[in-house]
Amino acid sequence: MKKSIVASLLAIAMSPLLAQVAVEDPWVRGTVPQQRATGAFMQLTAETDARLVAAESPVAGVVEIHEMAMENDVMRMREIPGLDLPAGQTVELKPGGYHVMLMELKEQMVGGAVVPITLVFENPAGERFSQEVEAPVTALGAAREATGHSHQHRHGHGH
Amino acid sequence: MTFMLCARTGRLFIACALMVCLLAACGEDGVRFNATDITGANYGQGFELPDSNGQLRTLEDFRGEVVMLYFGFIQCPDVCPTALTRAVEIKQALGPQGEQFRVVYVTVDPERDTPEIVRAYLDAFDPGFVGLHPGTDELPQVADAFRVFYRKVPTGDSYTMDHTATSFVFDPQGRLRLAVSHAMEVPPIVADVRTLLQQTN
Numbered sequence: 001m002k003k004s005i006v007a008s009l010l011a012i013a014m015s016p017l018l019a020q021v022a023v024e025d026p027w028v029r030g031t032v033p034q035q036r037a038t039g040a041f042m043q044l045t046a047e048t049d050a051r052l053v054a055a056e057s058p059v060a061g062v063v064e065i066h067e068m069a070m071e072n073d074v075m076r077m078r079e080i081p082g083l084d085l086p087a088g089q090t091v092e093l094k095p096g097g098y099h100v101m102l103m104e105l106k107e108q109m110v111g112g113a114v115v116p117i118t119l120v121f122e123n124p125a126g127e128r129f130s131q132e133v134e135a136p137v138t139a140l141g142a143a144r145e146a147t148g149h150s151h152q153h154r155h156g157h158g159h
Numbered sequence: 160m161t162f163m164l165c166a167r168t169g170r171l172f173i174a175c176a177l178m179v180c181l182l183a184a185c186g187e188d189g190v191r192f193n194a195t196d197i198t199g200a201n202y203g204q205g206f207e208l209p210d211s212n213g214q215l216r217t218l219e220d221f222r223g224e225v226v227m228l229y230f231g232f233i234q235c236p237d238v239c240p241t242a243l244t245r246a247v248e249i250k251q252a253l254g255p256q257g258e259q260f261r262v263v264y265v266t267v268d269p270e271r272d273t274p275e276i277v278r279a280y281l282d283a284f285d286p287g288f289v290g291l292h293p294g295t296d297e298l299p300q301v302a303d304a305f306r307v308f309y310r311k312v313p314t315g316d317s318y319t320m321d322h323t324a325t326s327f328v329f330d331p332q333g334r335l336r337l338a339v340s341h342a343m344e345v346p347p348i349v350a351d352v353r354t355l356l357q358q359t360n
Contacts, residue, residue: 037317
């Protein structure tokens with residue numbers, strides 16, 4: 001009995017269910033009153049192959065994973081079903097690329113506030129696991145916004 | 160509303176316009192710009208639209224200033240704030256000449272971009288930025304006049320907008336001179352704005 005418990009604990013420990021995704025440098029873009037949508041940005045590094053498939057936040061009625069693309073200088077923004085996170089590779093969610101889209105905002109995103117976000121991942125076996133993130137709000141128009149331009153971008157370090 | 164509409168050859172993407180201008184090479188005085196020189200373009204000749212205070216504005220109001228006009232929507236998490244941040248950086252880099260650099264934001268989302276939201280939003284970047292509000296009925300005409308593409312795209316229970324992210328630059332005489340792509344960095348744009356200001360001095 002005892003042995004089997006140890007065995008199953010070991011199995012859980014080895015299981016991709018406990019796979020980790022390192023989340024670095026999360027931030028949410030500030031809003032003005034009545035603005036109902038904004039984006040959350042961060043860097044994700046999965047220990048083993050994973051996929052970001054959903055996100056939730058108490059501040060938003062609807063949360064989606066979005067991709068921004070430029071075609072002939074026309075901006076297109078689309079929900080994507082998931083974002084692949086190959087093992088060991090840092091995938092950046094940043095202006096000009098991917099973001100977690102927070103919609104139906106219930107309150108204004110004021111600079112300095114902290115937004116809890118639950119990220120839902122899926123491993124290659126289709127098993128889901130989630131991770132809590134606390135993303136500080138960067139006031140609209142603050143210097144941090146400039147991360148959209150590569151020359152000011154700060155790169156994170158994988159764990 | 161008085162818009163100088165180009166011949167309707169269908170809804171052209173801005174890229175087509177840019178190609179034509181590239182073929183036309185550099186503009187008057189042999190001056191080369193970093194952005195796409197569209198001097199003499201037969202579109203985007205002006206506007207007459209209410210600002211966030213309900214006051215009608217035209218290019219005439221900004222004589223003596225270089226005007227950078229951008230189409231966007233506020234419920235946009237990405238491109239629009241990035242463009243506005245870039246505009247702030249351009250103005251700062253211009254130093255004292257920044258007084259002669261005006262950013263004009265035209266909403267492509269009149270339903271949600273109320274004057275209150277737009278004013279609050281632009282103030283977060285620079286209180287000198289001007290918001291313009293075409294009505295839902297006049298937006299197609301305004302966008303056509305600048306060959307700007309926009310489209311509502313449903314997402315969740317809401318919608319987002321695809322739109323042209325090009326900024327249009329007018330010289331201090333109110334003539335359309337440059338098309339600045341979203342990807343362009345601050346320093347080359349600053350150089351172009353300085354060139355336009357020098358041409359008039």
